[in-house]
Amino acid sequence: MTTINRQVLTLDEFTIQQLRIFPRATGELSNLLRDIGLAAKRINVEVNKAGLVDILGDYGSINVQGEEVKKLDVFANNQLVGVLRHGISCAGVGSEELDEIVVFNDVVSNQSKYIVLFDPLDGSSNIDVNVSIGTIFSVYRRKSELGAPCRKEDFIQAGINQVAAGYIIYGSSTMMVYATRRGVNGFTLDPSIGEFCLSHPDIKCPELGKIYSVNHGNFFQYDEGVRNYITNCQKKTSETGGPYTQRYIGSMVSDVHRNLIKGGIFMYPGMSDMPEGKLRLMYECNPFAFLLEVAGGKATNGKTRILDLEPAGLHERSPFFAGSKGMMEELESFLKK
Ligand code: AHG
DSSP states (O other), X not given: OOOOOTTSOBHHHHHHHHHHHSTTOOSHHHHHHHHHHHHHHHHHHHXXXXXXXXXXXXXXXXXXXXXXXXXXHHXXXXXXXXXXXXXXXXXXXXXXXXXSOEEOOSHHHHTOOEXXXXXXXXXXXXXXXXXXXXXXXXXXXXXXXXXXXXXXXXXXXXGGGEEEEEEEEESSSEEEEEEETTEXXXXXXXXXXXXXXXXEXXXXXXXXXXXXXXXXXXXXXXXXXXXXXXXXXXXXXXXXXXXXXXXXXXXXXXXXXXXXXXXXXEEEOOBTTBTTOSSBIIIIIHXXXXXXXXXXXXXXXXXXXXXXXXXXXXXXXXXXXXXXXXXXXXXXXXXXX
16 A cells, blocks of 8 residues: 655645744735746646657747747646736736746735746757756735835846746656745655646755756857867866866756756856847846856856846846855856966
């Protein structure tokens, strides 16, 4: 007979437990995380059967980043907008897939203090080849007054103002990992009960690691400092004992998740023909920078801490270097030379 391990908290149980520590908390953030978890479960079902149904392939349109939109991107985007709209804790959302913010503008939503930004399906060019993909989200407290519809200024905030940030990885198992200022916790989806269960409490990013993750195909487009650091990784024996090893999936959620757990550095530098690189500040860099910093790591654009960057718009890009503190400091010494 199978016994159920009642020591394992579900995502809901965990967020309620956190509420008990802060009796004045309203529970809005817990509601939001539960809503995002629900969308993730629905997206997970579709990701798992992507090869079976007519959901593979291009949707045909081009998103605001100038990329082809895949059907699953559209599905994931609609799920997130839908659950957050129907929930009671979100005033509006911004999505990497949408040109403009979505203001919910109803009596309940206008009273909500949070807005959410998300990349519904990051790494979507990997869908057709069955490689892990993910959803990335960040939560901000709105600046505008409660009782009125949220405004664009609520979304254009520096990453340091994030209240929570996280990701869902649709991998060999499905996990939701999120950070608040109190810590980073990871939950694995138990398919038998359809719940995210606390599997990785209080995640810390190892201070040193052996893994560096970068697209080597762009090597000659990187600045000299970056090239020298990569060359050093190839030559050097790592602080932890063995030689550095290169791992690059091309799906940021998977690459950063692995490096968060094992220790490592992830880089998407600016390039000669794309000085700001490829990754979006609001949807990709800020949430991971927040989460990695809470876990003890670092994240910069090569010059400035990511979380201190003042965004000018929703869809801007930024070079991105993030990971284990010790490896980031070594990188910074090369970038300064
Ligand atoms: P997309 O969603 O278009 O597949 O982009 C994925 C992102 C990010 O997840 C990944 O780290 C990076 O693009 C990979 O880009 P390169 O293929 O240029 O290395």
